Amino acid sequence: VFSRDVSCIPYYEECQKTADWLLSRTKHKPKFAIICGSGLGMLAETLQDQEVFKYSDIPNFPQSTVQGHVGQLVFGELKRKACVYMQGRFHMYEGHSLYKVTFPVRVFKQLGVETLIVTNAAGSLADSYKVGDIMVIKDHVNFPGLAGYNALSGPNDERFGPRFPSMSDTYDKDLRGLALDLSIKLGYSHFVQEGVYCMVGGPNFETIAEARLLHKLGIDAVGMSTAPEVVVAKHCGLKVFGLSLITNQVLKEYGSNEAVNHEKVLEISKKRAGILQDFVTELVAQINSNNTN
Numbered sequence: 001v002f003s004r005d006v007s008c009i010p011y012y013e014e015c016q017k018t019a020d021w022l023l024s025r026t027k028h029k030p031k032f033a034i035i036c037g038s039g040l041g042m043l044a045e046t047l048q049d050q051e052v053f054k055y056s057d058i059p060n061f062p063q064s065t066v067q068g069h070v071g072q073l074v075f076g077e078l079k080r081k082a083c084v085y086m087q088g089r090f091h092m093y094e095g096h097s098l099y100k101v102t103f104p105v106r107v108f109k110q111l112g113v114e115t116l117i118v119t120n121a122a123g124s125l126a127d128s129y130k131v132g133d134i135m136v137i138k139d140h141v142n143f144p145g146l147a148g149y150n151a152l153s154g155p156n157d158e159r160f161g162p163r164f165p166s167m168s169d170t171y172d173k174d175l176r177g178l179a180l181d182l183s184i185k186l187g188y189s190h191f192v193q194e195g196v197y198c199m200v201g202g203p204n205f206e207t208i209a210e211a212r213l214l215h216k217l218g219i220d221a222v223g224m225s226t227a228p229e230v231v232v233a234k235h236c237g238l239k240v241f242g243l244s245l246i247t248n249q250v251l252k253e254y255g256s257n258e259a260v261n262h263e264k265v266l267e268i269s270k271k272r273a274g275i276l277q278d279f280v281t282e283l284v285a286q287i288n289s290n291n292t293n
């Protein structure tokens with residue numbers, strides 16, 4: 001489930017075939033790819049001149065199985081910049097191998113994408129965060145990766161990137177700076193944070209003891225995605241920027257009647273998607289004008 005069966009068909013060629021299929025059907029040549037987190041599919045709604053491809057029609061593409069993840073690629077223009085949005089991502093807990101989870105990222109690279117913007121829904125561990133806050137991801141802890149469930153496990157294809165890639169500067173410093181400046185200009189600074197995201201395997205939410213452990217480790221927000229996509233993006237030379245929408249506080253005390261569930265996560269995502277959409281749109285608009293990309 002977790003790594004690539006080394007006997008399967010060549011992965012690079014498989015990605016190339018999918019990229020070629022898409023390129024022969026869309027007039028857009030995206031430089032930005034945006035992955036929509038749980039309940040955040042509407043981020044794509046502002047795209048002009050849309051062309052939509054259902055995952056079920058795209059060769060080699062996995063299928064979405066989680067509520068709040070529609071399952072289609074949307075190509076179009078955001079402020080005259082060609083983009084591709086992934087409305088629905090793949091999670092390890094769905095039973096996808098990590099090479100399938102990260103397959104779209106490598107396809108994006110072969111489409112000519114230069115910058116990957118990841119979004120996700122996450123629970124907060126940081127005491128100062130509130131539900132509805134947006135966290136600019138400064139760094140991540142890839143728990144499955146640390147335990148050996150890494151999207152880069154298996155034979156390394158140098159055409160994608162090196163065997164031992166550095167991850168010390170994964171979330172682009174200039175883009176983070178740009179986003180924080182932008183949050184001030186947009187009047188968002190009271191709910192925009194910068195912090196560390198942690199990926200756990202899921203699909204269950206954290207026990208109190210797990211929440212306390214993650215809190216002690218200095219993690220600000222926890223979720224069940226993103227790290228594999230980001231590791232693969234960095235490996236193949238994409239610039240990476242990430243935003244977590246804080247959909248809930250992770251309980252750290254026993255005896256509470258509160259409990260998180262996916263419906264509550266989707267409810268907050270729906271409420272805050274508009275703000276996230278504006279933030280991403282303005283960020284993409286600014287990237288060229290600042291020569292950050």
Ligand SMILES: O=P(O)(O)O[C@@H]1C[C@H](O)[C@@H](CO)O1
Binds near residue numbers: 036037122226265
């Ligand atoms: O795809 P993301 O990371 O946004 O989804 C989060 C993690 C789980 O898939 C789900 C839990 O509600 O939301």
Ligand SMILES: Nc1nc2[nH]cnc2c(=O)[nH]1
Binds near residue numbers: 122123249
């Ligand atoms: N692991 C985890 N994932 C989430 N996604 C949204 N909220 C949460 C959470 O509290 N924990």
